[in-house]
Amino acid sequence: MATPYPVWFLPFTRQHARLAEVITQLEKAGLDLRPRRPHDAPGGAGILFLDPLSSGPEVLEAVAEARRAPDANVLAVSVGVLSSTSTWALLRSGVADVFSWFDVDHPVEIIVSRLAYWQDLDAQVADLQRRLVGRSERWRDALRQVVDMALSSCQVLITGESGTGKELVAREIHRLDPRPTKRDCVVVDCTNLIPGLSGSELFGHEKGAFTNAISTRDGAVALAHEGTLFLDELGELPLALQAEFLRALQEGTYKRVGSNTWRQARFRLVSATNRDLLAEVHKGAFRQDLYYRVSGWTCHLPPLRERKEDIVPLAEHFFTQQHGIRQPVDRQVYDFLQLRDYPGNVRELQQLITRIASKHLGEGPITIGDIPRADWPDFAQLGAAGPAGNELEAGVTTLLYQGLGLKEIKDQVTEIAKKVAITHECGNLKLAAVRLRCSERILQMHRRDEPEGQLRLV
Known part of the structure; x- marks a missing residue:
């Protein structure tokens, strides 16, 4: 072979x-x-x-x-x-x-x-990246783990902040699942479970089991038989239901609300949460036995602030694939997008691109004039007196207290600027040199001299 x-x-x-x-x-x-x-x-x-x-x-x-x-x-x-x-x-x-x-x-x-x-x-x-866009090392590592998880048979827990793409990843895990006879992927948003009726949502009910139960109904567990059950925001699952769901997960058996008959369902569970479930276990808000059952393989999706080099390809994807805009995008627009903070992660970036695309008219390039005024940066915070200036001043003060002189401080700031520019341009030294208005040779020397750390082989 x-x-x-x-x-x-x-x-x-x-x-x-x-x-x-x-x-x-x-x-x-x-x-x-x-x-x-x-x-x-x-x-x-x-x-x-x-x-x-x-x-x-x-x-x-x-x-x-x-x-x-x-x-x-x-x-x-x-x-x-x-x-x-x-x-x-x-x-x-x-x-x-x-x-x-x-x-x-x-x-x-x-x-x-x-x-x-x-x-x-x-x-x-490479196929996943057409739908789950990103080229950063953090994102590629996450996608590799997604493929590994999909090809396994274990339960999967996807963690990450809101807007990082947990449901999209769950659907891709189902799509890549190699079971030859797999059926549908059934989605349950645990934040929408209504107290008193949540058992019916998961396990179904018999006719007459409660008021307005005018007919027998299958729940998500039955619908996911031989397929995948995706529980979004698992941390919101009511504590009273967790024991029942644990039995369905472990034994493959459940009862409809109002029934004494045990039924069987075999499914693969994929869960997602933006909570720290282990912390919830320690607080008594989540069952420990259920936690260890659902977290057979845990995948953490990084927030957008930890993979900022993906902002440009994501923006390009949203402009072209979702809005059909083929015109070029001015560099200043991408600079604006990369300097923003995204507490809502990719979902927030997607909504911002939608607002820019909606404002853009004609066949010309997308420019900063297409950015809605409500999304403009707070210019009062961009000066030296703002947070960035305070952080820089605090950093220089720390270096002074460490005994560094003007030349040493200048050298450190210069090296940081080189590193930031190279990262900002995704490793493209030519573009980083243009941004810093220096020669590409200077950045080549920086990359060659960059310390790689220590590795003991003993």
């Missing part, structure tokens, strides 16, 4: 005989192994060969360089025994997996299966 795409590798071990043996076995299995050259583009599938004596900073720098590409998948293979500390350090640095070649059975099969899975995973993530 061979992977259908080339795999780069970098050696960080001096155990040349062992390394040659490993590479020979992998090539016999059909892998197209290619040593990585300094001028090669970052990313793609790759293997780092190392041992306990490998240089930590060099390994970490190689991982960081590879991880700059969105399709990066790095496997660390040791030809010696690594400590647990080193293994975790490699994983934290961005390595997808790590193991010792001579400590596992069938290492060739392990590597081949990992590469094949990653290729399929990348294809699934």
